[in-house]
C-alpha cells in the first residue's frame with residue numbers, strides 16, 4: 001500500500017487551519033508532522049470518516065472511543081496541546097469542502113468510498129442515557145468508599161480522595177448547621193454519601209431522593225448494615241414530586257446540573273418549599289463560562305453524546321440569580337474549582353488501578369469514553385473553563 005500520511009496531512013490541514021499540529025501516524029505505518037509533538041494514531045479509515053462527518057470534538061471523540069483513533073502517549077498532554085493549538089489558531093474561517101477533502105484522502109489512502117462512518121453502537125447510547133444505573137460495581141471501583149460522585153474538599157495538600165470526600169461532607173453538614181434530631185432532605189442523593197454522613201456523624205433524620213433505582217438498592221443495603229433504618233429513608237423520586245415541607249436543612253450536591261434552564265426556577269422553588277423558614281439550603285453545582293451555557297450547555301458535544309445527556313451548566317451568577325428569584329437568601333458562596341482537579345485525579349488513579357475489571361464489566365468502548373471524560377473534565381477545571389461552587393442559602397423568616 002502507498003504511504004498515505006503526507007497526503008493525509010495535506011487533506012487534514014484545512015481542518016486545523018495550518019500545519020499539522022500533531023505527529024500523525026497512519027494505519028499503513030507512515031507518519032507526518034513534527035516529531036516532538038504528541039502522537040495521534042489513525043488506526044483505520046473509519047477514523048477519517050468520522051472526522052469528516054463530524055469535524056471537531058465529536059468526530060475525534062467518536063473515533064477515540066471506538067479505538068479507530070488512538071493517543072499512545074499521555075492523553076492529558078495531547079489534549080492540552082490540541083486545545084492550545086485550537087485557541088492560538090482559532091477555528092478555520094470557512095468550513096472546508098467535504099468533497100475536496102474526501103477526494104484527497106481517498107486518492108492518498110486508497111480507502112475506497114468515504115461515506116458515512118459506522119453508527120455509534122447502541123451500547124454506548126444506553127450507557128450515556130443510563131449514567132447512574134450503569135453498574136454500582138463500576139462506580140465502586142472508581143469512587144472513594146463513601147461513593148461521593150461530586151467534588152471533594154482538599155483542606156490540606158496531603159489528603160487522599162477518601163479524606164477529601166469526608167472533609168467535603170463535614171463542610172456541607174457544618175454549613176447547614178445540622179444538630180442531632182433535625183430533619184434533612186438530600187436532593188439527588190447519589191449513592192448516599194451525604195445522607196449517611198449526616199445521619200451517622202450529625203445525628204439527623206434524612207430523606208434522600210434519586211431517580212436511579214440502582215442507587216437506592218445500594219444505599220438501602222448500607223442503611224441496613226449500619227443500623228440506620230429508623231433514621232434514613234431513600235426514595236426513587238423526581239425532585240418535583242417531593243411532597244414534604246418543613247425540613248430543617250436541604251442539601252443538593254451536583255444535581256442541579258441535571259436541571260435545564262426551563263426547569264431551574266422550579267428546582268429553586270422546590271428547595272424553597274421544602275425547607276422551613278429560617279432553615280438552610282446548600283447547593284453544590286458545576287458552572288461553565290458562556291452566556292446561557294453557550295451552544296453546548298452540557299459540557300460539550302462529547303459529554304452530551306457519550307456520558308450524560310441533558311446536563312445544563314451556566315455561569316455561577318446566573319444560577320445564583322435563579323436561586324434568589326426562588327425566594328432564597330444567599331449567605332455564602334465558596335469556589336472549589338481547584339479541588340475538582342484533585343478529585344478527578346483520585347478517580348483516575350482508581351480507574352487505572354482497576355482497568356481490567358472495569359473493561360470486563362463495561363467493555364472497551366465505555367472504558368475509553370470514561371478515560372476521555374475524566375481527563376477532559378480535569379483539564380476543563382484546571383484551565384478555568386469549568387468551575388464548581390457551594391452556594392449556601394437561607395429561607396427568610398417571612
Ligand SMILES: C[S@@+](CC[C@H](N)C(=O)[O-])C[C@H]1O[C@@H](n2cnc3c(N)ncnc32)[C@H](O)[C@@H]1O
Nearest residue numbers: 148149150188189190210211238239253255258
Ligand atoms: C452527580 S450525582 C451526585 C450524587 C450525590 N449528591 C453525590 O454528591 O455523590 C447526581 C444525582 O442526581 C440524581 N438526579 C438527577 N436528576 C434527578 C431528578 N430529576 N430528581 C431526583 N434526582 C435526580 C441522580 O440520580 C444522581 O443521584
